[in-house]
Amino acid sequence: xxxxxxxxxxxxxxxxxxxxxxxxxxxxxxxxxxxxxxxxxxxxxxxxxxxxxxxxxxxxxxxxxxxxxxxxxxxxxxxxxxxxxxxxxxxxxxxxxxxxxxxxxxxxxxxxxxxxxxxxxxxxxxxxxxxxxxxxxxxxxxxxxxxxxxxxxxxxxxxxxxxxxxxxxxxxxxxxxxxxxxxxxxxxxxxxxxxxxxxxxxxxxxxxxxxxxxxxxxxxxxxxxxxxxxxxxxxxxxxxxxxxxxxxxxxxxxxxxxxxxxxxxxxxxxxxxxxxxxxxxxxxxxxxxxxxxxxxxxxxxxxxxxxxxxxxxxxxxxxxxxxxxxxxxxxxxxxxxxxxxxxxxxxxxxxxxxxxxxxxxxxxxxxxxxxxxxxxxxxxxxxxxxxxxxxxxxxxxxxxxxxxxxxxxxxxxxxxxxxxxxxxxxxxxxxxxxxxxxxxxxxxxxxxxxxx
Numbered sequence: 001x002x003x004x005x006x007x008x009x010x011x012x013x014x015x016x017x018x019x020x021x022x023x024x025x026x027x028x029x030x031x032x033x034x035x036x037x038x039x040x041x042x043x044x045x046x047x048x049x050x051x052x053x054x055x056x057x058x059x060x061x062x063x064x065x066x067x068x069x070x071x072x073x074x075x076x077x078x079x080x081x082x083x084x085x086x087x088x089x090x091x092x093x094x095x096x097x098x099x100x101x102x103x104x105x106x107x108x109x110x111x112x113x114x115x116x117x118x119x120x121x122x123x124x125x126x127x128x129x130x131x132x133x134x135x136x137x138x139x140x141x142x143x144x145x146x147x148x149x150x151x152x153x154x155x156x157x158x159x160x161x162x163x164x165x166x167x168x169x170x171x172x173x174x175x176x177x178x179x180x181x182x183x184x185x186x187x188x189x190x191x192x193x194x195x196x197x198x199x200x201x202x203x204x205x206x207x208x209x210x211x212x213x214x215x216x217x218x219x220x221x222x223x224x225x226x227x228x229x230x231x232x233x234x235x236x237x238x239x240x241x242x243x244x245x246x247x248x249x250x251x252x253x254x255x256x257x258x259x260x261x262x263x264x265x266x267x268x269x270x271x272x273x274x275x276x277x278x279x280x281x282x283x284x285x286x287x288x289x290x291x292x293x294x295x296x297x298x299x300x301x302x303x304x305x306x307x308x309x310x311x312x313x314x315x316x317x318x319x320x321x322x323x324x325x326x327x328x329x330x331x332x333x334x335x336x337x338x339x340x341x342x343x344x345x346x347x348x349x350x351x352x353x354x355x356x357x358x359x360x361x362x363x364x365x366x367x368x369x370x371x372x373x374x375x376x377x378x379x380x381x382x383x384x385x386x387x388x389x390x391x392x393x394x395x396x397x398x399x400x401x402x403x404x405x406x407x408x409x410x411x412x413x414x415x416x417x418x419x420x421x422x423x424x425x426x427x428x429x430x431x432x433x434x435x436x437x438x439x440x441x442x443x444x445x446x447x448x449x450x451x452x
Contacts, residue, residue, distance in 0.1 A: 043097070158281055
C-alpha cells in the first residue's frame with residue numbers, strides 16, 4: 001500500500017493554508033512538566049502506509065529530544081489490536097500511552113484500566129482544539145474523558161471508474177446500487193468479480209457491517225446506550241445484503257478467508273470492481289507510479305491511478321453512516337510517569353505535529369481536532385479522492401449508534417458477533433433468521449454481563 005513524497009514546495013503550499021494555526025510554535029503551558037530522563041512506552045497502530053508509522057515515531061522522538069527523555073515505540077496491527085491489548089492487561093504489561101481504536105476507550109475504561117483525563121483535556125483544549133460533536137463521544141464515557149481524539153481512519157468505497165463506465169453503470173451511492181453494479185460487471189469466467197467484501201475479524205469486516213447496519217437504521221443499543229433487539233425487518237434486509245453478495249457469486253470464492261490486506265491486493269490487481277477500504281489503496285497506487293521503471297509502465301500506472309475512485313461509503317434507507325477507526329490516545333493506570341505521558345500526548349496532538357504526520361499519510365489520516373483540521377484544509381484539496389478523504393468526519397458514526405459508545409457496545413464489536421453472523425449463513429448454511437436470533441442472544445448476554 002505506497003507513496004509519492006511531497007516536495008518542499010508542495011509542503012509549503014499546504015502549510016500556507018494553515019498559516020494561522022501554525023504561525024507560532026505550540027507552547028502547551030498547561031501540559032505537565034517532564035522530569036529529565038523520563039522513559040515511556042508508546043503503542044501505535046502499524047498501518048499499511050509505512051510513512052505514517054515512521055512519521056509518528058519521528059514526532060515521538062522530537063518530544064523525547066526536547067525533554068531529555070526516551071520513548072520506546074511498539075506496534076499493534078489491525079489483526080491483533082484486540083488480543084494484544086487484552087493480553088497486556090492480563091499480564092499487567094500495558095504501555096504508558098496507547099493509541100486506542102474506536103471502541104477501546106469505553107472498553108478499557110470499563111475494565112478500570114485508563115486514567116481519567118478530564119482535567120488534562122480541558123487544560124490543553126485551547127492549544128490543540130476540539131473534536132466535532134459526532135466524534136467527541138468516542139473518548140467521553142459516563143461524563144469523563146478517558147482519551148484524547150487525534151484522527152479517524154475511515155473506509156471508503158473504492159471502485160474502478162473505467163470498468164463501470166464500460167458497462168454504462170453509474171458510480172454507486174447506496175448499498176443496493178453497489179450490489180447492482182457488482183452484478184452488472186461480474187465476469188467469473190475471467191476471474192473478475194463485481195465486489196470483494198470479506199466478513200473477516202478485522203475493521204474491514206466489522207467496520208463495514210456497522211456502516212451497513214447503521215445506514216439501514218439498525219442499532220443494537222438505544223439512544224441512552226441500553227440493549228435493544230436487532231430482531232426486526234431492517235436487520236433482515238442487512239443480513240440479506242451481506243449474504244446475497246456471496247450467494248449470487250459476485251465475490252471471489254475465497255473472500256471469507258481474506259485478512260486485512262486481501263481486499264487491497266485484489267482491488268489493485270483489478271480482480272474486483274469494488275471494495276471497502278481505507279486510503280492505503282491510494283497510497284499503494286501513488287507509490288506504484290513513483291516506482292515505474294519506464295515510460296510505458298508509468299503511463300499504465302498513471303491511468304490506473306486516475307481510474308480508481310474513492311467514494312463515500314454507500315448509504316442506506318436511513319442515511320449515510322460510516323463507521324471509522326477513530327484513533328485516540330489514552331494513558332494506562334500502570335504508567336510510572338503520567339505527567340510525561342500527558343506531555344507526550346499534548347505534543348503529538350499539537351497542530352504542527354499533527355500536520356507533519358498527516359502529510360505522510362496519503363489521505364488515511366484525517367485529523368479531527370479543529371485546529372489541525374484547519375491546518376490540513378489545503379492538503380485535502382489535492383484531487384477529488386483527497387477531498388472525499390477530508391470530509392470523512394462528516395459521516396462518522398461510532399460503535400453503539402444511536403447511543404453513546406459504552407463498554408458493552410465496544411465488547412459487541414470486539415466479540416466479532418457482527419461478522420460471525422453472516423458467516424453462519426454463508427458457511428454453515430443457517431437461515432438469515434437463525435443467524436439474527438443467534439447474534440441477538442450474544443449481544444444481549446454481553447449487555448446483561450457488563451451493564452448488569
